[in-house]
Amino acid sequence: MTSTDRSRLREWLSAASLRSYVAEFISTFFFVFAAVGSAISARMLTPDVTSDASSLVATALAQGFALFAAVYVAADVSGGHVNPAVTFGFAVGGHIGLPTAIFYWISQLGGSTLACLLLRVASAGQAIPTTGIGTEMTGFGGAVVESVITFMLVYTVYVAADPRGGGGDRERKRKMRREVAGPLAVGLTAGACVLAAASLTGASMNPARSFGPAVVSGNFKNHAVYWVGPLIGAALAALVHQYLVFPSAPSDAYPTSAV
Template identity: 70%
Template sequence: MASLARHQLQQCISPFALRSYLAELISSFLFVFAAVGSTISARMLTPEVASNSSSLVATAMAQAFALFAAVYIAVDVSGGHVNPAVTFALAVGGHITVPVGVFYLASQLIGSILACLLLHLASAGQAIPTPKIATEMTGFGAAILEGSMTFALVYTIYVAADPRAAAEAKGGSKGHRSAVGLMAVGLVAGSCVLAGGSLTGASMNPARSFGPAIVSGDFKNHAVYWVGPLIGAGLAGLVHQNLIYPSSTLNSIDVV
């Protein structure tokens, strides 16, 4: 037991692990900066309209492209999780150890906080928007919706990352498979923002919600954006590796 704990500790502080944490921090910073920044820009451009459809489309596109880029720049180093829910799903599936997952989580949250701090300071004190639940919805309903959208996102990530799916792609090159997988992840995220953005904010990412909450000090209904995504992500991983592709040999999010 002592040797196992020592081995896990060595894994957590190895040079490769430290590079992975830095990659997750940078990618999370990039994604949250684009996601929250696009929301601020949309609000400033259409201040008289609380929920303008064009603003929703713009933020959905920004998040889709940002997630595509954020995963791309980290996938070869850390696996490109960029989301505590993804890290949680992989830990539940046994693809990463819990200690490494904790360091990934810390890196993602720090990246999110730094992005929101920069936006707050650079925008001359503009309020940092936090995901909100529509007045017609309950917290329970919002958690179910967030969980469902996160299920779709994480399931897509699992499919894109599974090496057997890549091997089954007829005539597809490795680079082509990588681009298609990353694009699918970004597109499903953008689609979910269009579907649920006006209902819950379509966070699907606890780090995406945590940074704005810390900087703005607004933690109203914050538990929804942890409980829903974590449950949805865990279910997505279990469904994929036990029902769709049993006995997966997937070790990390790796679509290259």
């Protein structure tokens, strides 16, 4: 191992980096616990959820609020990605290194799995609902829908993280986004996408959101849809924002932060 390799390893395992991995684990746990828990609660209160729009609104609100809070609490430590697709988008844009992205993914998937395990145990064995595509849809159609709504989410993340948007002082806008505006915009976008696409694909937009329930339930049917679609959508969002809407982004604009 060369000195450069040792230096990089120390950076990836430094106290600051470990704190960021823990922050991603906790925030993803928080988000998935709320998202999956709200789906379980809706099913228990309204068994025939397919004909009750109120359950859709309730789960959309739960996911939007939970994502807002999850991003907010992790923003200053890890950037508040809470989503492997967001991390992938930042890696594609060159704002986060591949090894760091992998550690983020491990933390996010671990947090999601633990949240679903805890829900399974605490709910006395209630079935963990998994995301799935509509009965008349194909896997390709499901991937397209997930790609589109993830594009919307990750593009919002990029705009929220970019201090140049809207004019004005950079530091003032960075502080505002870090405190409320950025996480709120991300949460509202996620909630809107759930309302728009939950009946089609479950509106995951987040591989970790689908991974934990699949692991705990043992149901991986059409699981590839929830990786392929979000990763393509996230990559496109990063490229469109960085090279079309806001070209020549300064290297220090948002190196690792979602907000």
